[in-house]
Structures are given as structure tokens and as C-alpha cells.
Amino acid sequence: xxxxxxxxxxxxxxxxxxxxxxxxxxxxxxxxxxxxxxxxxxxxxxxxxxxxxxxxxxxxxxxxxxxxxxxxxxxxxxxxxxxxxxxxxxxxxxxxxxxxxxxxxxxxxxxxxxxxxxxxxxxxxxxxxxxxxxxxxxxxxxxxxxxxxxxxxxxxxxxxxxxxxxxxxxxxxxxxxxxxxxxxxxxxxxxxxxxxxxxxxxxxxxxxxxxxxxxxxxxxxxxxxxxxxxxxxxxxxxxxxxxxxxxxxxxxxxxxxxxxxxxxxxxxxxxxxxxxxxxxxxxxxxxxxxxxxxxxxxxxxxxxxxxxxxxxxxxxxxxxxxxxxxxxxxxxxxxxxxxxxxxxxxxxxxxxxxxxxxxxxxxxxxxxxxxxxxxxxxxxxxxxxxxxxxxxxxxxxxxxxxxxxxxxxxxxxxxxxxxxxxxxxxxxxxxxxxxxxxxxxxxxxxxxxxxxxxxxxxxxxxxxxxxxxxxxxxxxxxxxxxxxx
Amino acid sequence: xxxxxxxxxxxxxxxxxxxxxxxxxxxxxxxxxxxxxxxxxxxxxxxxxxxxxxxxxxxxxxxxxxxxxxxxxxxxxxxxxxxxxxxxxxxxxxxxxxxxxxxxxxxxxxxxxxxxxxxxxxxxxxxxxxxxxxxxxxxxxxxxxxxxxxxxxxxxxxxxxxxxxxxxxxxxxxxxxxxxxxxxxxxxxxxxxxxxxxxxxxxxxxxxxxxxx
Numbered sequence: 001x002x003x004x005x006x007x008x009x010x011x012x013x014x015x016x017x018x019x020x021x022x023x024x025x026x027x028x029x030x031x032x033x034x035x036x037x038x039x040x041x042x043x044x045x046x047x048x049x050x051x052x053x054x055x056x057x058x059x060x061x062x063x064x065x066x067x068x069x070x071x072x073x074x075x076x077x078x079x080x081x082x083x084x085x086x087x088x089x090x091x092x093x094x095x096x097x098x099x100x101x102x103x104x105x106x107x108x109x110x111x112x113x114x115x116x117x118x119x120x121x122x123x124x125x126x127x128x129x130x131x132x133x134x135x136x137x138x139x140x141x142x143x144x145x146x147x148x149x150x151x152x153x154x155x156x157x158x159x160x161x162x163x164x165x166x167x168x169x170x171x172x173x174x175x176x177x178x179x180x181x182x183x184x185x186x187x188x189x190x191x192x193x194x195x196x197x198x199x200x201x202x203x204x205x206x207x208x209x210x211x212x213x214x215x216x217x218x219x220x221x222x223x224x225x226x227x228x229x230x231x232x233x234x235x236x237x238x239x240x241x242x243x244x245x246x247x248x249x250x251x252x253x254x255x256x257x258x259x260x261x262x263x264x265x266x267x268x269x270x271x272x273x274x275x276x277x278x279x280x281x282x283x284x285x286x287x288x289x290x291x292x293x294x295x296x297x298x299x300x301x302x303x304x305x306x307x308x309x310x311x312x313x314x315x316x317x318x319x320x321x322x323x324x325x326x327x328x329x330x331x332x333x334x335x336x337x338x339x340x341x342x343x344x345x346x347x348x349x350x351x352x353x354x355x356x357x358x359x360x361x362x363x364x365x366x367x368x369x370x371x372x373x374x375x376x377x378x379x380x381x382x383x384x385x386x387x388x389x390x391x392x393x394x395x396x397x398x399x400x401x402x403x404x405x406x407x408x409x410x411x412x413x414x415x416x417x418x419x420x421x422x423x424x425x426x427x428x429x430x431x432x433x434x435x436x437x438x439x440x441x442x443x444x445x446x447x448x449x450x451x452x453x454x455x456x457x458x459x460x461x462x463x464x465x466x467x468x469x470x471x472x473x474x475x476x477x478x479x480x481x482x483x484x485x
Numbered sequence: 486x487x488x489x490x491x492x493x494x495x496x497x498x499x500x501x502x503x504x505x506x507x508x509x510x511x512x513x514x515x516x517x518x519x520x521x522x523x524x525x526x527x528x529x530x531x532x533x534x535x536x537x538x539x540x541x542x543x544x545x546x547x548x549x550x551x552x553x554x555x556x557x558x559x560x561x562x563x564x565x566x567x568x569x570x571x572x573x574x575x576x577x578x579x580x581x582x583x584x585x586x587x588x589x590x591x592x593x594x595x596x597x598x599x600x601x602x603x604x605x606x607x608x609x610x611x612x613x614x615x616x617x618x619x620x621x622x623x624x625x626x627x628x629x630x631x632x633x634x635x636x637x638x639x640x641x642x643x644x645x646x647x648x649x650x651x652x653x654x655x656x657x658x659x660x661x662x663x664x665x666x667x668x669x670x671x672x673x674x675x676x677x678x679x680x681x682x683x684x685x686x687x688x689x690x691x692x693x694x695x696x697x698x
Contacts (some may be wrong), residue, residue, distance in 0.1 A: 087492035140675035153632040224671040224686025231627040272666040276658040300498035
């Protein structure tokens with residue numbers, strides 16, 4: 001499928017290809033049917049869901065406003081407990097740190113638990129280039145690794161694939177008999193990956209939350225591969241975005257209520273590992289070394305504005321992807337980024353540069369479904385508009401010339417003048433009523449082309465893909481006036 | 486660039502950007518306190534059992550350790566299992582001895598993967614979600630509760646609490662480098678969002694609750 005290596009620059013082309021792919025649609029249909037409903041049922045078990053969201057957001061806001069202090073506290077406490085902290089300004093530095101640690105252990109293979117930060121910095125490619133085999137152990141991640149693809153969803157990376165495609169992949173890559181039984185496919189993965197777990201001495205994971213008060217990292221999962229990665233190995237390397245820190249141990253309660261419900265519609269995922277440093281007794285099980293790689297990679301830049309800063313509150317639940325009518329139609333690959341969907345459209349331009357993802361802020365109808373489901377109340381539509389205006393104005397973070405055309409600017413200034421006075425407003429409505437006779441069909445305005453599109457600038461663009469409503473024969477004010485005559 | 490140079494670069498970037506944002510910031514809203522539920526004790530056992538059943542775990546209540554031994558024997562017999570791995574919990578050892586079962590405590594890596602049942606206790610449990618809480622300082626649980634395809638967990642009724650909030654007050658990450666929360670069997674929905682059980686961890690979870698006498 002050509003969308004596999006899609007880039008964020010050409011969302012419009014990727015989206016059109018995705019829309020023409022019936023197999024992809026079949027795979028994505030499950031999202032709305034199950035995740036959306038499961039989430040709705042799961043949040044019903046919380047009395048004050050809104051209050052919980054407010055609290056989560058206020059914890060995140062507090063942390064981000066004092067991020068330097070909380071990071072200092074987190075890393076101090078983790079160090080005291082025996083962890084080694086590393087700092088990486090960007091993905092390249094983070095990969096180098098990880099490579100150095102793996103080489104120091106003379107390991108030629110590592111087991112990996114799903115980590116979005118790891119995807120973000122393209123760690124697998126860096127490891128492979130250094131001759132180190134990186135084995136993804138999350139079932140979905142392993143499937144896409146076998147297929148040579150990238151994840152298309154934050155929580156269920158292989159959502160774009162049907163059972164049939166996965167079965168064919170297993171027949172080709174690991175030589176099983178053709179089956180359409182999900183349990184057989186799952187057990188195949190278990191058997192093959194257990195062998196890898198048996199051999200691996202280094203395990204790499206992500207981090208969901210880092211607690212400043214105790215230096216604890218918390219990782220959530222359902223499969224058990226993260227526990228195997230962090231228990232069976234001698235060295236555990238955890239990659240943690242600097243925004244993952246939270247102030248208090250007790251704060252975990254709030255996020256453990258929100259994240260599983262929002263992500264998979266569960267009250268709690270099967271496992272949470274709370275890891276504080278290394279074992280304090282040589283007889284104990286688990287790694288002797290814990291390395292935490294603190295990753296900036298564009299995050300600190302987002303602190304510069306209260307609007308962009310809220311992107312850092314994201315807990316990567318994926319609820320906005322599941323709820324988004326655009327994502328539901330085009331899937332994750334069309335976004336051409338490791339972070340797809342509404343939150344991806346917001347994070348990708350900020351992490352990797354507006355010029356590299358100029359189309360993503362427009363990959364939304366601004367319907368607001370994402371804002372409604374977001375457990376930390378990120379105002380994604382407001383962020384998308386903010387990024388659109390940065391693109392139009394050619395702001396410094398965009399590193400680009402403005403895309404706004406002189407004619408367009410003039411036209412909007414004229415509309416704004418006319419429509420802020422009642423006299424000229426009704427005049428324009430009367431004019432519209434007169435003019436629309438030429439373009440209206442069956443009570444709506446279809447595609448407008450030719451002279452009219454040129455004369456009334458936004459009309460052509462607006463009607464290219466959708467119908468515009470017609471102006472009513474009489475306005476409410478007119479009807480009111482007649483009624484009271 | 487060394488890690489400490491990278492650290493100071495990151496910290497200056499954080500401080501510079503926060504300073505830029507300051508004029509735009511509205512006063513930060515007050516933290517909203519959340520009420521902490523306290524275990525009533527009344528419906529705790531029922532709630533716990535109900536939550537466990539919801540996630541597909543099997544829960545039995547027993548009176549005393551010898552009955553727990555009987556129940557454990559029954560489970561092992563029904564599974565026709567013979568390779569049993571136990572944690573270093575004294576409670577587990579007493580019950581396994583009472584049940585006259587042969588079990589291994591320290592397994593080599595190869596032996597570990599051949600084990601059929603892992604038996605542990607748990608230091609705490611959460612009724613609301615059916616969650617078992619295991620602390621590494623009290624019990625070496627990490628592999629016993631994870632690698633064998635069946636996990637049996639023996640817990641005293643007195644260690645069950647209502648909510649996660651209470652448990653977070655009780656556990657101590659300073660003393661226990663690893664605290665594991667377990668809610669049901671290992672699962673995945675990665676293929677067409679279809680639930681599959683036992684992908685990497687145990688496919689079956691049995692909980693034996695010893696009622697207080």
C-alpha cells in the first residue's frame with residue numbers, strides 16, 4: 001500500500017488514496033463500532049467524569065508551568081532509587097544514548113515494548129543500522145514490524161490491517177498454516193516472542209507517567225510484554241518525554257481512572273508496573289540497571305504559549321483518533337506521522353516543524369468531537385486554528401512566507417466591515433438573495449465556478465466540495481417586523 | 486554533547502519558553518480536591534468478586550489456610566498441571582505444603598518457561614476494579630505471576646480495599662522497587678479489536694480469598 005510511507009506534507013493526496021481503499025475502510029469500521037461504545041460505557045462508571053477531567057488538566061497545567069522544578073525532583077528521586085538519568089535534546093541524541101547503552105552490554109538483540117517516543121525518534125532504524133536486532137513485542141507492533149510498516153494508531157498500531165491480511169503475513173513471514181482464528185494468530189506470536197524474551201538481556205520501553213515525588217515510572221499495558229521486557233532482562237532502558245512527569249504519587253489515581261477508560265474503554269488495563277529505581281536486594285528479580293532517557297525533541301518549545309503548551313498535557317490515549325470523523329475515514333497513515341489523528345495534526349507540526357506538516361492543521365472539519373472526548377480537555381480545534389493562522393501569517397515557527405493572499409485579505413476585511421453594521425448587513429443579504437437565483441438548485445448552492453467564483457472569492461472554494469445553504473427568502477427581523485405591524 | 490550539557494540546554498529552553506508565555510498566562514486555576522472513598526467493609530468482598538468476574542478471573546472464598554490448600558489442590562488437579570512455580574511468600578509456602586504439592590521456588594530461565602502454574606500471594610487488592618497489588622519488597626512476584634500460563638493468587642480478605650486512591654496511600658515505592666497491579670488475565674485487541682486472552686502473560690487467573698476468622 002502506497003500510503004505506508006506517506007509523509008505529512010501531502011495529506012490531501014494520502015487522504016484521497018485512503019478513501020479509495022475499501023479494505024482499509026473495512027478495518028477502520030471496527031473503531032467506531034467498538035472503541036467509541038466501550039469508552040462511553042466505561043466512563044459511565046465514574047460519578048463525576050467532568051470533575052475528573054478538570055482535575056487531570058489542572059495537574060498537567062501545574063506541572064507544565066513548573067516543568068523545570070518537577071523534572072529536577074523526578075530525576076533526583078529516580079537517581080536516589082538507583083536509576084541512571086540521560087538527557088537528549090533531540091531524537092538523534094536519544095538514539096545515540098540508547099545505542100551506547102546497548103553496545104556497552106554487548107547485546108546484538110533487544111526486546112522492545114511499545115513506545116510512541118521510540119517511534120518518534122525512529123529508534124528501530126537506528127538500532128538496525130548499528131547491526132542490533134530490535135524485536136517489537138507488542139502484538140500490534142510486531143505485526144507491523146513484520147509487514148515493514150509504521151503504526152497507524154497510538155493504541156492499536158495495526159488497526160488498518162484486517163485479520164485476513166495479518167494471517168497472510170504470518171503465513172509468509174513465520175510459516176504458519178493459513179488460519180482466520182485470532183487466538184491461533186495470537187498464540188503464534190506468544191510462542192515466537194517467548195524465544196526472544198528468553199534470549200534478550202536488554203529491554204526498551206516507554207513511560208506513561210513519571211512521578212516527581214518518588215522517582216517512580218508507571219507503564220500501563222494489557223498484554224504482559226512490557227512486564228516481560230522490564231522483568232526478564234538485565235538492563236531496562238526507558239524513553240520518557242519530558243512532559244510525562246506528574247507531581248505526586250497520589251495523582252496517579254486520576255490518570256489511572258482516565259487513561260484506560262478513554263483509550264480502550266477499560267476500567268483498568270490488565271497490568272500497571274510501577275518501577276522505582278532498581279532492585280534493592282541482589283536476590284530479587286528484575287534488571288540490575290535502569291536507564292531513563294529524558295527526551296525533549298521540540299517539547300520545551302511548546303511551552304512558549306498557553307495554547308500550544310496544552311498539547312503537552314496529552315496522555316496518548318487515542319480517544320480523539322477514535323472519535324474523529326476524518327480519522328475514521330482515512331486512517332492513521334494518511335497523516336504521514338507517528339502521531340496521527342486530531343492530536344497528531346496538532347503535535348506533528350509543532351515537533352517536526354510547520355513547514356513539514358502544513359496540510360495537517362487543515363485535516364479537520366473542526367467539529368469538536370476530539371475536544372469532547374479528550375480526558376485532559378485539550379482544545380484541539382482551537383490549536384488547529386492557531387496553527388492555521390501561523391501558516392497563513394508565515395509566523396517564525398513556520399519558517400515560511402505567508403500563504404494568505406492579498407485579495408483574500410481584502411475580501412475578508414470588506415466582509416467584516418459590511419457585516420458589523422446592520423444596514424450594510426441587510427443590504428448584503430438582499431443582494432445575496434438576488435444573486436443566488438443564478439446558482440441555487442433545490443434550496444442549496446452546489447459547485448460554483450466561472451465568473452461568480454472569481455467575483456465572490458470564498459464562494460468558489462467553499463462550494464468545491466460541499467453545498468452552501470441558500471439565504472432564506474425573508475430574514476427573522478423582516479418576519480418580526482411584519483408580524484408586529 | 487554530553488548528557489549534562491544536554492540537560493542544561495533543555496532546562497534553559499524550558500525556562501526561556503515559559504518566560505515567553507508568562508504575559509499570556511491567565512492565573513492558574515486552583516487544584517480541585519477529590520473526595521477519597523473509605524472502604525465500608527460491607528460489600529467489599531462482593532464487589533471484589535464481581536469485579537474479578539467482569540475481567541474473566543475466577544474468585545473463591547475460603548475459611549482458613551487449610552481450606553485454601555484444598556482449593557489450590559482442586560485447581561491444579563482440574564488443570565492436570567504438574568509443574569508449579571511459587572513465590573517466596575510464607576503464606577504461599579504454608580498453603581502449598583498443606584496441599585502436599587510439589588513446587589519449585591527458584592527456577593532457571595529454561596525451567597521458568599516450562600512452568601504450568603505460578604502461585605503468589607498479593608499484599609493488597611482493590612475491590613472496585615478487581616485488582617491485585619503485589620510489592621516486590623514483600624514478595625518476589627515479578628516472574629511467577631507472569632510467565633506461567635496460569636496464575637493463582639492467594640490473598641487475605643483483610644487486605645482488600647475499595648479504591649485505587651486508598652491503595653496509593655498504602656503502598657510505598659521507596660521500599661518496593663517494583664509494584665505490580667494485576668487486573669485479570671493477559672489480553673489484547675490488536676487484531677481487528679477482537680479480544681484474545683493470554684497473549685504474553687497468563688491466560689487464566691484464579692484468586693483464592695481467605696476470609697478473616
